[in-house]
Amino acid sequence: MAYAEFLFARAPRPAVLLALSLSALARAGFAATDAPIRIGFLTPYVGVYAKIGKDMDNGFKLYLEETGYQAGGRKIALQTEDSEAKPDVGLTKARKLVEKDQVQILAGIIHSGVAYSIRNYVDANRIPLIITNAGAERLTSADRSPYIFRVSFANGQTDRAGGWYAATKGKMRRMILMAPDYSAGHEKVAGFKKTFTAAGGKIVAEIYPPLGSQDLAPFLAQVISKAGEADGLWAFFAGSDAIRFINQSAEYGVKQKLKLFVLGDTVDDALLPSMGDAALGVISYLHYALTLETAENKKFVAAYRKRYSEDPSMFSEQGYVGARVISEAVKAVKGNFENKEQFLAALRRVQFEAPRGPFRFDEFQNVINPVYIRRTEKSGNRLQSVVIDKIPNVDQFWEPKK
Amino acid sequence: MTFWIIQLFNGLSFAMLLFLLAAGLSVVFGVMKVINLAHGSFYLIGGYVALSVLSATGSFLLAAAAAVLAGASVAAVLQTAFLRRFYDNELAQVLLTFGFLFIIADLCLVVWGGNPQALPKPALLAGSVVFGEIVIPVYRLFVTAVGLLFAGALWLLFEKTRWGAMARAAVDDPEMCRGLGVNVPVLCTSVFVAGAALAAFGGFMGGSFVGVYPGADFEILLYSFVVVIIGGLGSLPGAFVGSLIVGLLDNFGKALFPELSLFTIFAPMALLLAVKPTGLFGK
Amino acid sequence: MTWIRAGAVFLLLVSLAVVPWLLSPYDVGILVQVMIYAIFAMSLDLLLGYTGLPSLGHAAYFGLAGYAVALISTKLWTGAALAPLVVAGLAVTGAAGIFFALLALRTHGVYFLMITLALAQVLWGIAFKWRSLTGGDDGLPGIRRPELAFGLSLADPTIFYFAVLLAFVLITAFLHVLVRSPFGLALKGIRDSESRMLALGYNVWLHKLIIFVLAALMAGIAGMLFTFYNHFVSPSDLSLVLSAKVLLMVTLGGAGTLYGPILGAFAIVMLENMLSAWTERWLLLLGLLYVASVTWAPNGIVGFLAGRPGAQD
Numbered sequence: 001m002a003y004a005e006f007l008f009a010r011a012p013r014p015a016v017l018l019a020l021s022l023s024a025l026a027r028a029g030f031a032a033t034d035a036p037i038r039i040g041f042l043t044p045y046v047g048v049y050a051k052i053g054k055d056m057d058n059g060f061k062l063y064l065e066e067t068g069y070q071a072g073g074r075k076i077a078l079q080t081e082d083s084e085a086k087p088d089v090g091l092t093k094a095r096k097l098v099e100k101d102q103v104q105i106l107a108g109i110i111h112s113g114v115a116y117s118i119r120n121y122v123d124a125n126r127i128p129l130i131i132t133n134a135g136a137e138r139l140t141s142a143d144r145s146p147y148i149f150r151v152s153f154a155n156g157q158t159d160r161a162g163g164w165y166a167a168t169k170g171k172m173r174r175m176i177l178m179a180p181d182y183s184a185g186h187e188k189v190a191g192f193k194k195t196f197t198a199a200g201g202k203i204v205a206e207i208y209p210p211l212g213s214q215d216l217a218p219f220l221a222q223v224i225s226k227a228g229e230a231d232g233l234w235a236f237f238a239g240s241d242a243i244r245f246i247n248q249s250a251e252y253g254v255k256q257k258l259k260l261f262v263l264g265d266t267v268d269d270a271l272l273p274s275m276g277d278a279a280l281g282v283i284s285y286l287h288y289a290l291t292l293e294t295a296e297n298k299k300f301v302a303a304y305r306k307r308y309s310e311d312p313s314m315f316s317e318q319g320y321v322g323a324r325v326i327s328e329a330v331k332a333v334k335g336n337f338e339n340k341e342q343f344l345a346a347l348r349r350v351q352f353e354a355p356r357g358p359f360r361f362d363e364f365q366n367v368i369n370p371v372y373i374r375r376t377e378k379s380g381n382r383l384q385s386v387v388i389d390k391i392p393n394v395d396q397f398w399e400p401k402k
Numbered sequence: 403m404t405f406w407i408i409q410l411f412n413g414l415s416f417a418m419l420l421f422l423l424a425a426g427l428s429v430v431f432g433v434m435k436v437i438n439l440a441h442g443s444f445y446l447i448g449g450y451v452a453l454s455v456l457s458a459t460g461s462f463l464l465a466a467a468a469a470v471l472a473g474a475s476v477a478a479v480l481q482t483a484f485l486r487r488f489y490d491n492e493l494a495q496v497l498l499t500f501g502f503l504f505i506i507a508d509l510c511l512v513v514w515g516g517n518p519q520a521l522p523k524p525a526l527l528a529g530s531v532v533f534g535e536i537v538i539p540v541y542r543l544f545v546t547a548v549g550l551l552f553a554g555a556l557w558l559l560f561e562k563t564r565w566g567a568m569a570r571a572a573v574d575d576p577e578m579c580r581g582l583g584v585n586v587p588v589l590c591t592s593v594f595v596a597g598a599a600l601a602a603f604g605g606f607m608g609g610s611f612v613g614v615y616p617g618a619d620f621e622i623l624l625y626s627f628v629v630v631i632i633g634g635l636g637s638l639p640g641a642f643v644g645s646l647i648v649g650l651l652d653n654f655g656k657a658l659f660p661e662l663s664l665f666t667i668f669a670p671m672a673l674l675l676a677v678k679p680t681g682l683f684g685k
Numbered sequence: 686m687t688w689i690r691a692g693a694v695f696l697l698l699v700s701l702a703v704v705p706w707l708l709s710p711y712d713v714g715i716l717v718q719v720m721i722y723a724i725f726a727m728s729l730d731l732l733l734g735y736t737g738l739p740s741l742g743h744a745a746y747f748g749l750a751g752y753a754v755a756l757i758s759t760k761l762w763t764g765a766a767l768a769p770l771v772v773a774g775l776a777v778t779g780a781a782g783i784f785f786a787l788l789a790l791r792t793h794g795v796y797f798l799m800i801t802l803a804l805a806q807v808l809w810g811i812a813f814k815w816r817s818l819t820g821g822d823d824g825l826p827g828i829r830r831p832e833l834a835f836g837l838s839l840a841d842p843t844i845f846y847f848a849v850l851l852a853f854v855l856i857t858a859f860l861h862v863l864v865r866s867p868f869g870l871a872l873k874g875i876r877d878s879e880s881r882m883l884a885l886g887y888n889v890w891l892h893k894l895i896i897f898v899l900a901a902l903m904a905g906i907a908g909m910l911f912t913f914y915n916h917f918v919s920p921s922d923l924s925l926v927l928s929a930k931v932l933l934m935v936t937l938g939g940a941g942t943l944y945g946p947i948l949g950a951f952a953i954v955m956l957e958n959m960l961s962a963w964t965e966r967w968l969l970l971l972g973l974l975y976v977a978s979v980t981w982a983p984n985g986i987v988g989f990l991a992g993r994p995g996a997q998d
Binding site: 050212213225239242270271 | 405408409412416507508511515516517518519520522530532537539541542610611612613615616617618621625652653654656657
């Protein structure tokens with residue numbers, strides 16, 4: 001029977017077994033300082049999230065290239081895998097990276113579902129996981145793990161700053177809220193509402209279109225019917241949803257009736273060319289802006305443009321920061337990465353000046369970010385988000401100082 | 403009243419876009435008995451090619467022509483080099499078109515990158531018509547008009563031309579059709595290419611409405627399937643009525659019962675499958 | 686010949702029994718996936734290869750059973766034992782199988798493909814959009830593998846491996862008997878000429894109904910095992926992509942043969958696990974594999990090895 005033969009062929013021959021056990025011995029016995037630190041990077045390379053996955057990958061690799069793929073005297077070996085942004089695939093690939101490629105740290109993760117699906121696995125197997133995007137808030141609160149770190153944001157974190165700003169300096173006291181009907185959408189709305197209502201803001205209506213709605217018109221019609229009672233429209237959309245939101249809002253004249261105040265994803269730099277003048281004048285808030293005039297950001301943007309011939313996105317920056325976090329921690333333990341407790345402690349203490357501003361973790365291992373208020377403006381033929389205000393030190397439980 | 407008028411126009415314009423996308427799938431199914439899982443890929447090709455040509459030339463007419471041509475050429479290769487060899491083997495055809503769905507998606511990702519994009523609108527169609535409280539974007543009126551125009555033209559093509567008569571005969575009874583001396587392979591190729599060209603044109607029209615992005619191929623495919631299953635497999639009037647039902651139900655459903663919007667598309671399909679599995683106009 | 690065959694099967698079983706002590710945990714995991722997908726592919730082959738019913742929505746039963754055990758064990762009855770979970774999963778899958786069969790068996794050929802696709806899409810739509818129940822596209826994480834008797838638990842990878850191996854061997858043996866039984870021969874008769882079987886007085890519809898439900902139940906077993914294996918279920922377990930993948934496994938291995946789907950499952954699982962590490966363009970290669978397998982090996986690996994001409998039948 002044919003299948004008997006090839007199943008046999010999969011069983012290791014004695015010689016192979018011997019070699020395997022010898023290499024295992026070598027790994028265990030001589031905690032070799034010349035053995036590389038193996039990092040597994042998990043991100044989607046196909047499908048809807050392919051581009052932002054690639055951006056993150058580019059940023060991550062850019063930092064490793066700049067530092068010569070080494071830190072604290074140790075070489076760094078990188079193995080990438082495609083999560084397809086599907087939780088089940090992500091889990092399979094995480095297992096593969098850890099069990100087959102023997103990676104010692106995992107990084108990446110765009111999709112919160114993937115992050116949840118591998119949460120128990122990394123926790124049980126004591127694999128440090130550096131999340132460079134996925135924002136599901138429980139990952140660094142109720143479901144936190146000493147092995148999980150996040151350098152991007154928790155859903156609602158940035159929005160807490162946004163809500164406070166809208167009700168105070170933004171002078172939008174009465175708002176309509178609109179976000180896609182999925183967990184990230186609801187988590188971001190919750191963060192916004194918390195500080196917005198605490199600062200005296202009033203919510204006129206909440207509208208939740210299904211994620212990936214081809215046509216937002218029925219929902220925009222509801223916005224218009226309530227426009228008389230409100231000062232502003234708050235929204236969070238990403239990717240093709242964001243393009244449809246901005247363009248269709250312009251078609252229905254929403255901008256003439258209401259101030260648009262959105263999370264930065266909604267007017268992501270990569271999407272602006274597809275929005276054109278429809279995005280002009282929109283106020284947004286985000287933990288990053290391409291136009292930041294800091295030395296760190298200018299250096300990062302220049303290097304990124306040189307290497308990839310395009311502008312970095314917030315995802316590129318998150319990848320870049322993620323690689324630096326690992327690298328700084330390895331440096332702090334002087335390459336003695338194998339002492340896991342020490343390494344985790346070093347990760348928690350990492351601090352440096354990132355392109356977005358000062359970087360450090362809170363006690364739940366989630367990043368504390370500055371939040372920038374930006375306005376979409378035209379410079380020459382190009383649309384860009386120009387920083388008009390800044391709220392420093394926003395953590396995932398942020399509330400304005402009394 | 404205002405609400406109803408606005409929503410009616412919204413639903414109608416979305417329905418007409420759906421018709422452009424679903425008509426090809428339905429007719430190809432009817433004539434060739436092929437479930438073309440790569441149908442949405444022609445939307446993607448049309449949208450992306452239109453984007454590139456538009457940014458190079460600035461001409462919307464050239465962009466539309468290029469989109470249609472690109473969709474038709476890919477379809478011609480797919481049909482003559484692969485699908486035609488598996489006449490009557492529906493399983494092989496399904497797997498082939500599924501393979502092409504992957505291949506085209508990945509090639510588009512390589513060529514056009516993964517950023518979601520949208521076609522700009524011609525300045526002429528960019529504004530809105532305002533009657534008092536009622537705001538209707540001009541582009542939606544345009545999409546509605548084009549959809550109706552195509553529906554009429556396709557109906558004439560099917561009912562009044564020799565080609566249409568042959569295609570209808572092939573839907574009803576392919577064996578008889580062959581017996582009567584119709585060159586079935588040529589007929590099939592022409593139907594397949596025309597269906598793909600229509601979907602690619604849908605990519606051009608929908609590019610500034612729905613957008614062009616990785617994964618659009620799959621979403622468009624699913625919407626088209628719902629339309630075709632409700633309207634009835636292989637029926638052009640069915641595709642038209644199916645588009646209207648899905649477009650309007652989707653719109654009014656979302657506007658009136660936003661918390662139930664998950665069922666506005668799948669519920670009618672499931673209901674119809676239980677009552678009349680061949681769809682409203684299917685045989 | 687029979688002695689050689691029996692010897693080969695014996696050797697295979699022995700080698701599968703010692704695998705957990707020879708291979709790395711990762712490779713054992715891959716083997717578990719291969720066996721689960723093999724059960725799934727064999728179940729589709731019952732419909733496609735043996736009865737001539739091409740289903741394009743077979744993932745419906747795989748995913749439905751997965752969601753059933755996931756929802757029960759996370760929301761209704763945490764700590765449920767294996768037996769009630771499996772019974773509940775099979776009951777749900779069987780009920781869906783009967784209902785879908787009643788609808789789908791009214792059609793033939795390409796219409797059958799279409800309606801099975803549509804029915805599976807309805808389930809997919811519910812799983813994808815009913816977020817409060819199913820978690821939407823985030824799926825349902827944190828599903829525990831149930832405890833067994835005598836203090837054993839499926840949470841132990843070795844025990845889980847043997848549970849899957851047991852299911853795989855039992856189902857393969859069952860199918861071995863089934864396809865040679867009068868019932869199995871009647872199925873082949875229906876595949877080759879439905880009208881002749883009708884004329885011979887067979888209740889064709891009932892045969893189809895039984896095999897449809899049986900295939901659904903088998904797919905359900907695979908789905909439950911897969912959910913326990915991953916501790917996780919998501920809409921992709923119900924998706925058209927999975928339905929097409931299992932179709933490819935069957936046709937790539939060889940439809941209408943017992944061990945073709947096993948080969949197909951093995952080949953696809955291995956390829957998927959290797960390609961994506963090797964190149965970001967693996968989706969392109971997978972697409973090419975679909976095209977190539979249909980074009981150059983229409984009778985599957987089994988047909989190819991047996992030297993059957995690549996007839997376009």
